[in-house]
Amino acid sequence: MWFGSMAAFDQAVSPTISVAVMSLAIGVLVGYLLSVRWSKSKEVVRPAPSAHEARRSTLYEKRQVILRRLQNDLDMLLENQIEVRNLMSTQVVRVQPGRNVAEMRRLMTTQHLRHLVVVDETERAVGVISDRDLLAVKDGIAADIMHAPVMAISPQSMLLPTVSHMIENNISCLPVVEEDRVVGIITTTDLLLTLQSILRILQMERISRSGGVVPEKEYADCMI
Template structure:
């Protein structure tokens, strides 16, 4: 397989340590990217990702104790333990490094540690689509144990599932039927604050269990945090166990998504993610 020099990005969007999270979010949206290198003197000194932002926004402190994201500097949330590669590194070796270190991007440097570019999982997926047709079916690489939630779980619960299981998405299901998905991108770019009313809340009506010989009564929870149904992406793109993984990779690239639920007779039987495809590349 070819070297990463063919697939790496040479135009690098970066930020400084003193930039704020609002600036980071805006730049990620503008450039349609999920991580930014923190750069000083043409050298990468750290990285900040959507997951870092989602983790910060999901903190459970009271609304009045939360610091506005335009007041939080990149240095407070960035990761500083960076791995780096030379441009002549093979794609499969890059895939092995990403899996071993649980990372989704690696700076590419020259012999003097000067930054040349970045290689990401998306770049590896493009290489997968172009080079590995006929090698794997979805059933060979998919994850069968899918982490799911329902529409009424809180966003804090969703983030907790992501953290505890080291995943970047949670499938929202109705029984065993997938009805939507929430990704770390959805949470990172969610506007949690209403400029007029403060932190967004919703009213939820629930049925109080009736006492003997009395009717059920209804109550409103006046201050309930947002739930999965407020964020869910419902136009779900799915795939099957027998689909060629190179076509799955192409579908991910075409639609700008990082995972596809795998269904059989409309029921959820697994999920295939960019990470699963990278694992497949690492086996080569």
């Protein structure tokens, strides 16, 4: 099975995964609660059922990618050596500083986005815009409302300090940059999906150690 040696797992799982899970859980939940509290102060337009289903499908696919990566390298999880490149989204939507608010709203709605990365003519990240930023204004352009300078990290950045950085700076996303090029983005949603994947791995390990068997389809389809 993908779990490897049960004996080795038993010896390492308690101290290491517990610390990793708790650190990640605290970081993600704080970020999530801050986001929810802010959002409640603004008028929220709920997506149509079709948009909701499309987003759910996207999240499911992303969760499965993270889950497979963690499954395939349990040592990375046990040793708390998860790098940002294992979790980040690589489909980053970029906009120019002159893009207007109405266009960015349509872009976020049609592509089910929460963040846009503003880039200059050389494709270097110069700012970040969230859906909350767009809710706070009626018109304008990206250069007027973007958060700058950009707080960015590398693909090799470790997860734990990345979470700490996001909490300390009260931000919900970080562009991932390599050689001045935007190669990805990591958000609080990615962190929640990672936490969900870790909990799922622990759940499967507990069932396995108790002698139970979980059907493959149930394992693949479950959304905790």
